[in-house]
Amino acid sequence: MKLCVAVLLFYMFQVIHGQPDYQGFISIDCGIPLNSTYQDSITNIVYVSDYGFITTGENRIISSDYMEPSLAKRYSNLRFFPHGPRNCYTLRSLVMGNKYLVRASFYYGNYDGLGKPPVFDLYLGTNYWHEVNYSDAGAFNWMDIILVVPTDYLQVCLVNKGMGNPFISGLDLRPLNTTLYPEVNASQSLVLVNSNRFHMGPTDNSIIRYPSDPLDRIWTTYNAIPNCTKISATSPMHNNLRDVYDVPPSVMQNAATVNSSRIDFSWNPSDPSANINSKYFFIFYFAELQHVPSKAVRQFDIIVNNKTWNSRPYTPTFLFANYFSGVVQGMENYSVSLVATKNATLPPILNAMEMYLVKPITAVATDPEDARAMMAIQDNFGVVKNWMGDPCTPKTFIWRGLNCSYPPANPSEIMGLNLSSFGLVGAISTNFRDLKALQYLDLSHNKLSGPIPNFIGELSSLMFLDLSSNDLSGPIPYSLLQRSQNGSLSLRVGGNPNLCGNGTSCRTVRKKINGTLLAAIVVPIVIAITLFVILFLLRQALKGKAKRKATGHEDGSALLGSREFSYKELKHITNNFSQEIGKGGFGPVFLGYLENGNPVAVKVRSESSSQGGKEFLAEAQHLTRIHHKNLVSLVGYCKDRNHLALVYEYMPEGSLQDHLREPLLLVNHSLGSSVFRSPLMLHKVLSICTSPVSQH
Missing domain, CATH: 2.60.120.430 (Galactose-binding lectin)
Structure with a gap:
């Protein structure tokens, strides 16, 4: 119990x-x-x-x-x-x-x-x-x-x-069981319409189902055979159809018969959707229920729409179930006849039957991994909207915010998700990682919290990511920063006051102003500052040249007030120059960390650079005297034999070039592609701003 x-x-x-x-x-x-x-x-x-x-x-x-x-x-x-x-x-x-x-x-x-x-x-x-x-x-x-x-x-x-x-x-x-109903496969199903599964029990409107039928099929009584007589078995039935249709003994223990040489009845599918292209699958079940005298013969043919299904006269086996099945073309009405042969002395019998509409499976669904991921995301965030059923198909019912691909014969894949202002609350769902074809992801203007997970940077197809205006915190994953730097990903993270750069020392990043307001405010300021810097540098260069001529002192290293690094120290703080984050005319830029954990950008002169030692020292000298919130600060320099390098403060939100470019980009909603509104203007602005602050 x-x-x-x-x-x-x-x-x-x-x-x-x-x-x-x-x-x-x-x-x-x-x-x-x-x-x-x-x-x-x-x-x-x-x-x-x-x-x-x-x-x-x-x-x-x-x-x-x-x-x-x-x-x-x-x-x-x-x-x-x-x-x-x-x-x-x-x-x-x-x-x-x-x-x-x-x-x-x-x-x-x-x-x-x-x-x-x-x-x-x-x-x-x-x-x-x-x-x-x-x-x-x-x-x-x-x-x-x-x-x-x-x-x-x-x-x-x-x-x-x-x-x-x-x-x-x-x-x-x-x-x-997989062996049952062998007509059913990955490309075809069977539909039972209007309860067309019948047994021939003597009681009207009786139903046989679970537990009599372990599969819980519902069998109803068939009373449409004219002038029929019902007979029942007095001994237990045996089922030899267990691997095909597994008809329960309670269904086979009754049968209908007549006092003539044939059973005739018609069947109407009563299906308004049926047409000439429709196909129906019939199964007729037979078992002898009575002891037949030695000289008696029960033998008949099974005829459907004037077509004989049995190749030779059929005699049912005593207390053992058997069947005949076949597919018929769509018609408004079907005639069924069980006709006794000339040698028969007993009339035909019928124990049970099933009539199914054959339904081809033609529609291609969303990729199962994508669909499972979206259902899990729906569960995570409790999104209602129209998020139910298959995410992409049929197109008429595509989930709101989704952009899907529709290849001719392959499953649909989710290419874009615009979930901006969806009311999402909590951590970014780990199920986004399963959307392998995702190119565009907009999660802006929600209430997402916690860190940005590293797996987002591993979505190889992702071209646009907007996480702005949430409550995300912690460092931005290096993989996202790197892809943003090399131009393979358009990244937006403004409006998250607790986000910071990648490193052990995590400081609050400056909020980013997006859109045309940034272009209207920052661009004129930066141009004005740049012009001022150029004029100031020209003036200082002229004064320095005059002073060196007067004193005969040409080595500018004594004028540097910043820290001097050895080449060995640079190799240590950059982990042997392992993480390249940019490249300019002077040479490559590497990510490094000082002893206190603060991130720095190390700009190393390449052998192919046209900039020599004097130009290098002049740039370092000028940067030690310039301080502005929109310009990176010089931390130190290296002049170790032939090795020349500059060590800058690292800016996790991108270079000055990125800040100038962002308001001038239009992001295609579905593919994340970018175009310039004014390429000529951008070229002129960047040509005077990208050195020395264009690289980190």
Whole structure:
């Protein structure tokens, strides 16, 4: 008893959080209160609420006029969807490549008082399942689909067609062995429309399902054979169809027969979407239920639309199930005849049958890794909007803020995410790292906090990243700084007062003013300062030249007030010049760290540089005398034999050239490409500003 209770509690705990139970079943009663659960008194199946499967919709109870004592509990309520064109349930923790039966159940019961059931579409992932169109407000209806799942999750979507609000009463998922229904594969599914799975029991309107059928298929009584007689087995049945259709003995123990040489009946699919291109898959089940006298013969042919399915006269085996199956082309009506042969002394019999619509799987979904990442991001941040179902397909229902690729025969990939002002709160989700094709990411104007994760710099396709106007803190990852410096990434981090440069000593960075305001304020100031510096340097050069001529002293090293480094010290602080962060006419620029941990930029003269020792010393001398908030400061220099280098303060937000360029760029929303508004003006400005502060 304790074991049973433990198993039941485990079952309930699992499914209530959106997972299959210990049997692999998912059984949802749509419309019951949040987190509630109950056990059905007939099937013993435990039903759970929608919690963990869907975040939209509203619960309703059916009209009291349709509440009957015999009504199953799950049909007394429903969930309807008055908002949005598409609302989706997500069934998780499935086994990719396995077969499943999915059932959607509907009972309108005039819940809205309109007396008119709505008409809407049902999708399974990106593929159209079927139209839901029932005219009888008091009819119980369900649709089954048998399919191979392409991923470890499955989405059932209700789509509004403008003909009333979609609704649903129940949603079930049942695992199947991979050998069952061999007609189902990755490119084709089977859809059961209008409950077309029948047994021939003697009791009208009787239903066989779980636990009699371990797969929980629903078998209803078929009463449309004219002048038929029902017979039943008196001995246990044997099932030799376990690896094909696994028909339960309770279905096969009854059969219909007639007092003539043939059974004739017709079947109408009652499917408004069927046309001449549609295909149906029929399965007929047979088993002999009576002891046949030695001289008696039960032998007949199976004929569908005047085509004989059996190659030789068929005789059913005593107490053993067998079948005949085939595909028929779409028609409005199908005729079925079981005709006794000339040698037969007993009439034909029929035990059960199934009729499925063959549904090709044609739509290509979003790349599974991208889709899983986006669903996890949706869970992380609780984004509602229209974030449900497949992120990219169909195009009509693409998630807000996404930009996807649509290759002809391959899965869609997510190329861009514009989540600016989405109300995102908390740390940047680690699931962004799985969007391998992402080129554009805008997370600006949210309430993101914590550090910028290193993995963002590892997104090799990323060309544009806007993290501005959040509450991010800590150092900017070196990988992002490096890519920003070499021009492979357009990076925006302004408006995060607690962000700082990469290093052990983390100081508050200066806020960046973006856009045209920066261009209007900074550019004129920098040009004016640059002109002033040029005039000042020319004046000092003339005065220095005159003084050296008067004193005969040409060596300017004595005039330097900054720290002098040896070449060995430079190798130590730059880790043997391992991290190059820029390059200019003077030579390469390397990132280094002083003894106190402060980052510096070390500019080393290359052998190919045209700048000699005198020019080098002149530049160092001038920089020791210049101090401005928009110009980097000189920390020191190296003049060790033939080795010449300048050591600058490191600016993590980019060079002066970057600050001048940023307001002059337009970023393409989907690809992150850049164009100059005024290339000529930019060239003139940069040509007078990029030395010596153009490199760090």
